Amino acid sequence: MRPVYRVAQVRAAESALMATLPPGTLMQRAAAGLARRCAVTLRDQGGVYASRVVLLVGPGDNGGDALYAGAKLARQGVQVGALLSDPKRAHAEGLAALRAAGGRVLPDWPRRIDLVVDGLLGIGATGALRGTALTLAEQLAALDPRPTVIAVDVASGVGVDTGDVPGTAVRADVTVTFGCLKPAHVVGPAAVLAGQVELVDIGIMPHLPADPALRVADTADLAAWWPQPGPISDKYTRGVVGVATGSAEYPGAALLSLSGALAGPAGLVRYAGSAHELVVPAHPSVIAAPRVADAGRVQAWVCGSGLGTDERAAGELRSVLAAPVPVLLDADAITLLVDGSMSGELRRRDAPTVLTPHDREYARLAGEHPGADRVAAAQKLAAWTRSVVLLKGDRTVVAGPSGEAWVNPTGTPALATGGTGDVLSGLLGSLLAGGLPPIRAAVAAAYAHGLAGRLAATTGPVTAVDVAAALRPTIASLTHAPIGVAPVRPR
Numbered sequence: 001m002r003p004v005y006r007v008a009q010v011r012a013a014e015s016a017l018m019a020t021l022p023p024g025t026l027m028q029r030a031a032a033g034l035a036r037r038c039a040v041t042l043r044d045q046g047g048v049y050a051s052r053v054v055l056l057v058g059p060g061d062n063g064g065d066a067l068y069a070g071a072k073l074a075r076q077g078v079q080v081g082a083l084l085s086d087p088k089r090a091h092a093e094g095l096a097a098l099r100a101a102g103g104r105v106l107p108d109w110p111r112r113i114d115l116v117v118d119g120l121l122g123i124g125a126t127g128a129l130r131g132t133a134l135t136l137a138e139q140l141a142a143l144d145p146r147p148t149v150i151a152v153d154v155a156s157g158v159g160v161d162t163g164d165v166p167g168t169a170v171r172a173d174v175t176v177t178f179g180c181l182k183p184a185h186v187v188g189p190a191a192v193l194a195g196q197v198e199l200v201d202i203g204i205m206p207h208l209p210a211d212p213a214l215r216v217a218d219t220a221d222l223a224a225w226w227p228q229p230g231p232i233s234d235k236y237t238r239g240v241v242g243v244a245t246g247s248a249e250y251p252g253a254a255l256l257s258l259s260g261a262l263a264g265p266a267g268l269v270r271y272a273g274s275a276h277e278l279v280v281p282a283h284p285s286v287i288a289a290p291r292v293a294d295a296g297r298v299q300a301w302v303c304g305s306g307l308g309t310d311e312r313a314a315g316e317l318r319s320v321l322a323a324p325v326p327v328l329l330d331a332d333a334i335t336l337l338v339d340g341s342m343s344g345e346l347r348r349r350d351a352p353t354v355l356t357p358h359d360r361e362y363a364r365l366a367g368e369h370p371g372a373d374r375v376a377a378a379q380k381l382a383a384w385t386r387s388v389v390l391l392k393g394d395r396t397v398v399a400g401p402s403g404e405a406w407v408n409p410t411g412t413p414a415l416a417t418g419g420t421g422d423v424l425s426g427l428l429g430s431l432l433a434g435g436l437p438p439i440r441a442a443v444a445a446a447y448a449h450g451l452a453g454r455l456a457a458t459t460g461p462v463t464a465v466d467v468a469a470a471l472r473p474t475i476a477s478l479t480h481a482p483i484g485v486a487p488v489r490p491r
């Protein structure tokens, strides 16, 4: 797990550490890491010596980092020029260091540029870019050919704590950040503008709180969490997932959510719904019944996609909500919840509930669009519904009722195609049935689903069927599941 901290947490940790160090130490550490990364990029592009670097320098310490890094590069033979957004307020010592190393302040953009270092704004940014900083960012975006851009700490113009992009912002190829990740690196449209994020350790980690604002799962988490069968497992002890999706009208939703469920760790998949005669020929291992009440015992239910919103569907949803097991609600189940008649059943549930809305479903449930702060939006709905909320998107957010929040790093636009949400819900339900706590089940499902989308995209345009098929190799590689039979050693 990689922790992510908000600006106030970072500032507090930095202050605590700075009190123990000579003034300027942290900026020197930051600038050294930044200069190292710039030199690597220049080397990859053909050479450091005599390459041309433009520093965009704002009025704060972010500009100071850029100036000191520029001074280090100038000493390695790089031609470094600085464009200042606010010359009177540019970091004076940094500027003196740049000049002493042979760098200079530029009156305008030079013609040849190998690398731009964006030091306009860092964690002191508020709102959309304005003034000369905005002009410089617009001019940068218009450069042709586009030079490589390395952002200092964050790409200028993004909402650091939210990942929102309220106006024009710099698009970076690489962001060199200091101390820890911030939300703008991992969530919302800002995450895309960050490019590849590299973390420079400046020593603040021990001063950061144990409880981060946000967490990002990694492959080690997935390997540790994914339920695995053991020698004494049977199909029931591995967990049984019930899938109440699809209908005679929308049988595809049933087939897709079942294919997601069948890729998960549950030992048995049951289906309940009016598509029951259609599902068994496609998925012979599934036990199918017409209604939830006839389906038999399960350890988790998945309900919603393709279910419809008629009386029959509402009745099935009531049966699912009444079950004392974890329940995942998606699509039509969310629509059915919106009219409020089942909100009592939802709030009274003792067993966990997971809601998986996309933005329009979120707006229907919450009465407002998720807005600029997607993490806060997911946390708010989670607290209000006492559920785990998986808010879908390019960087899917998972939040629990206690405020714990995660963001998924594996998403891909290839998943923006009909039915992939059904595959996700089936997989997530199987993880719930397999015994994973609901936040972990949601995080793990989104992670594997994103990777499966990426894998499916390597062989052409992606459909939801391709994503479901790609789940198997993805999960095998994530969980190091043994493939084949271990060789028996001759005695």
Ligand SMILES: NC(=O)C1=CN([C@@H]2O[C@H](COP(=O)(O)OP(=O)(O)OC[C@H]3O[C@@H](n4cnc5c(N)ncnc54)[C@H](OP(=O)(O)O)[C@@H]3O)[C@@H](O)[C@H]2O)[C@@H](O)CC1
Residues within 6 Å of the ligand: 014, 015, 018, 026, 027, 028, 030, 058, 059, 060, 061, 062, 063, 065, 120, 121, 122, 123, 124, 125, 126, 127, 128, 129, 130, 131, 133, 134, 152, 153, 154, 178, 202
């Ligand atoms: N603290 C530490 O220990 C370390 C910090 N480090 C570095 O410091 C960085 C933070 O520096 P910082 O606090 O000086 O803020 P920073 O982002 O450079 O500038 C803010 C100024 O910009 C302005 N401004 C704001 N919004 C604007 C907008 N939308 N459009 C235009 N202008 C806007 C605003 O001025 P205003 O005009 O509003 O008065 C404000 O004064 C951090 O990201 C990291 O790089 C590293 O060295 C490691 C150690």
Ligand SMILES: Nc1ncnc2c1ncn2[C@@H]1O[C@H](COP(=O)(O)OP(=O)(O)O)[C@@H](O)[C@H]1O
Residues within 6 Å of the ligand: 331, 358, 392, 393, 394, 395, 396, 411, 412, 413, 414, 415, 416, 417, 418, 419, 420, 421, 422, 423, 424, 449
């Ligand atoms: N632009 C995008 N980039 C990355 N992932 C996306 C994008 N658009 C949608 N997704 C993902 O694709 C899935 C779509 O789910 P959903 O909207 O429920 O579709 P459906 O109802 O057709 O199955 C979700 O996992 C979502 O996070």
